[in-house]
Amino acid sequence: MRTLTTTDELAEFCRRAAAQPYVTVDTEFLRERTYYSKLCLIQLALPGEDDADAVLVDPIEGTEMSLDPLYALMRDKSVVKVFHAARQDLEIFFIEGGVIPDPLFDTQVAAMVCGFGEQAGYETLVRRIVKAPLDKTSRFTDWSRRPLTDAQKSYALADVTHLRGIYEYLSERLERTGRKAWVEEELKILTDPETYISRPEEAWKRLKTRSNSSRFLAVVRELAKFREAHAQAENIPRNRVLKDDALLELASTRPRTPADLGKSRLLLREARRGAIAEGILAAVEAGVNCPADDLPKPPRERERGAVDPGLADLLRVLLKAKAEAAGVAQKLIATSADLDDIASGQRDGPALSGWRLEVFGRDALRLCAGEVALSSDGKGVTIVEL
Structure with a gap:
């Protein structure tokens, strides 16, 4: 179990990796106490079964190590970078090094396209594809503590060594079924830098509110904006600044003074004074005094x-039948909200474009138009032309 702690060691491994068709990648990190993920460990493996071709990169032990050779490898278009459930790993590389791996292959997305179910877990793929056991006893370890035990190192390396066989199997299957383009279409979101940029002025859109009052939403917007900016500046979790339920409470009560903050049922004690308290009061005032032409519009919702x-309900039956016939996870094709959108007359959703239109969307539109019906013989659902 080789651990790299110097720039020269990392550069030498990355030179070897640059001559390979792919490299498997994973990271271990902590985020419980910070806004941005704290990178603790990087695992890399090259094609083959040689243990020497799998390494750990330790930025904590290697305090003087530069990750620039790794970032250069991530940009090397001749080498496919293989991850499983890459979203958080890619966010780390983008925030830490300003790089998004290209080209990218995500085995979780590929597995869903290949019929391995909803959100196919790594352990499931290891068991079903490479037929190997997986020791997950170190799953909830503190990866920032040193030294790492042999058990931790073995666990971490298994996340990239088994990934080689999974990638080769799924890649071949996608080529054989002609679905490689489907996966590439799905990865566009993961490879878009906008996915990893959190803008404070847009943070309010993540909150679920019961009121569609524009003035209420204006206060929510300003409070969420302050919370996001403060959390980013101090590198602390959002809920350490202001929890969602407290934010919505403040948007309703609209405190004007520190004494008003003291009446809140949900506000954290440390948020009732100092910079956070000042930020809350300023945000509430900005929301209350927001000009009418700048008031936020409620998120688009279907009319009751x-x-x-x-x-x-018919669309749900059709989706199940189409997903089973195509061997694709249902949620990858369309969510329950997508189906309700289609049933309400909306025609601009993701289920009605790209490969989803071919697999499901076209027949969904025909069903809505009354051009086809659904029938069952007790063994399956069939489409009947009308």
Whole structure:
């Protein structure tokens, strides 16, 4: 179990990796006490079964090590970078090094396209594809503590050594079924830098509110903006600044003074004074005094009763049948909200474009238009032309 702690060691491994068709990658990190993930360990493996071709890169032990050779490898278009459930790993590389691995292959996305179910877990793929056991006893370890034990190192390396066989199997299957382009379409979101940029002024859109009052939403927007900016500046979790339920409470009560903050039921004690308290009061004032032409518009929602429940149920039956026939996870094709959107007359959703249109969307539109019906013989669902 080789651990790299110097720039020269990392550069030498990356030179070898640059001559390979792919490299498997994983990271271990902590995020419980910070806004941005703290990178603790990077695992890399080259094609083959030689243990020498799998290494750990330790930025904590290697305090003087530069990760520039690794970032250069991530940019090397001749080498496919293989991850499993890459979202958080890619965010780390983007924030730490300003790089998004290219080209990218995500085995979780590929497995869903290949019929391994919803959100196919790594352990499931190891068991079903490479037929190997996986020791997960170190799953909840503190990766920032040193020294690492042999058990921790073995666990970490297994996340990239088994990934080689999984990648080769899924890649071949995608080529054989002609679905490689489907995966590439799905990866566009992961490879878009916008995915990893959190703008404070847009943070309010993540909150679920019961009120569509524009003035209420203006206060919510300003509070969420302050919370996001403060959390980023101090590198602390959002809920250490202001929890969601407290934010919504403050948007309703609209405190004007520190004494008003003291009446909050949900506000953290440390948020009732100092910079956080000042930020809350300023945000509330900005929301209350927001000009009418700058008031936020409520998120687009379907009009009550606009969804035809019978049609929505038929679309769910059609989706299940189409997903089973194609061997693709249902949620990858369309979510329940997507189906309700279609049943309410919306025609611009993700289920009606790209490969999803071919697999499901076209027949969904025909069903909505009354051009086809669904029938069952007790063994399966079939489409009947009308």
